[in-house]
Amino acid sequence: MLLKAMFNSPLGVAREMDRLFxxxxxxxxxxxxxxxxxxxxxxxxxVWEDQEHLYAEAELPGLKMDDIEVLVTEDQLTIxxxxxxxxxxxxxxxxxERAIGTFERTIGLPAPVETDHVEAKLSHGVLSxxxxxxxxxxPRKIEVxxxxxxx
Amino acid sequence: xAAETAIQTTNPRAIEVNNGTSRQFSWTYRPNVDIxxxxxxxxxxxxxxxxxxxxxxxxxxxxxxxxxxxVAPRRxxxxxxxxxxxxxxxxxRRFEIDESIDTEAVAAEYRxxxxxxxLPKAQQARRRRIPVSA
Numbered sequence: 105m106l107l108k109a110m111f112n113s114p115l116g117v118a119r120e121m122d123r124l125f126x127x128x129x130x131x132x133x134x135x136x137x138x139x140x141x142x143x144x145x146x147x148x149x150x151v152w153e154d155q156e157h158l159y160a161e162a163e164l165p166g167l168k169m170d171d172i173e174v175l176v177t178e179d180q181l182t183i184x185x186x187x188x189x190x191x192x193x194x195x196x197x198x199x200x201e202r203a204i205g206t207f208e209r210t211i212g213l214p215a216p217v218e219t220d221h222v223e224a225k226l227s228h229g230v231l232s233x234x235x236x237x238x239x240x241x242x243p244r245k246i247e248v249x250x251x252x253x254x255x
Numbered sequence: 256x257a258a259e260t261a262i263q264t265t266n267p268r269a270i271e272v273n274n275g276t277s278r279q280f281s282w283t284y285r286p287n288v289d290i291x292x293x294x295x296x297x298x299x300x301x302x303x304x305x306x307x308x309x310x311x312x313x314x315x316x317x318x319x320x321x322x323x324x325x326v327a328p329r330r331x332x333x334x335x336x337x338x339x340x341x342x343x344x345x346x347x348r349r350f351e352i353d354e355s356i357d358t359e360a361v362a363a364e365y366r367x368x369x370x371x372x373x374l375p376k377a378q379q380a381r382r383r384r385i386p387v388s389a
Contacts, residue, residue: 229304229368
């Protein structure tokens with residue numbers, strides 16, 4: 105019964121709670137502000153592929169399109185930008201986990217793309233980029249001709 | 256209280272959900288948050304990119320603030336995943352709240368993938384400057 109309750113609960117077995125007020129419970133040193141490090145692979149990128157397109161996606165919460173630049177060559181995709189967080193005036197940070205700073209990430213694309221027709225959109229902090237493959241990279245269906253049966 | 260890992264782009268916490276009819280496996284992530292203490296309120300900001308705005312649930316119960324949001328899977332038809340660096344799933348995190356918060360006045364808004372929760376302090380808990388007479 106207990107087990108059932110645990111699995112039915114959205115909290116599940118991974119029960120954990122933080123104290124809102126208690127900055128001491130944080131492992132961060134006082135005044136610590138997490139900064140995006142140039143060695144991080146940030147942002148993380150997922151890529152999908154179908155016959156016509158590549159689709160790349162990255163999570164960039166808190167950013168607007170003006171904060172982001174997407175650069176594409178035939179075989180590389182670069183996402184770069186800056187993340188700022190407005191700290192309210194007269195505020196004391198109790199917890200800071202959202203990293204700020206400048207980032208740049210370049211990945212190789214699994215197929216060459218038409219750079220003129222790339223579309224990028226940002227929705228609820230998720231950057232989605234659609235990259236059409238160049239014609240030569242699309243799989244081509246080869247007609248199989250039925251030869252007349254030789255007698 | 257276990258010390259927390261300061262920064263991770265994703266904090267995977269596997270949670271098995273059994274809805275009684277079919278067994279499904281879903282992932283829930285712990286969002287990164289900033290919390291600021293100002294004279295009048297606490298401001299909590301959580302990164303929950305891709306959350307369906309309708310599904311975001313901010314609740315206060317028995318001194319616990321719970322943030323929860325569902326994220327729809329973003330699979331693309333017949334497209335195959337070729338690079339997979341992060342998982343997509345719902346978000347969940349809880350905080351113990353001091354009773355000096357005016358729970359009735361808690362307000363939240365979701366913008367650009369970040370959730371902003373304002374927790375006004377109860378009158379008696381606000382910082383006041385006491386004039387010192389010389």
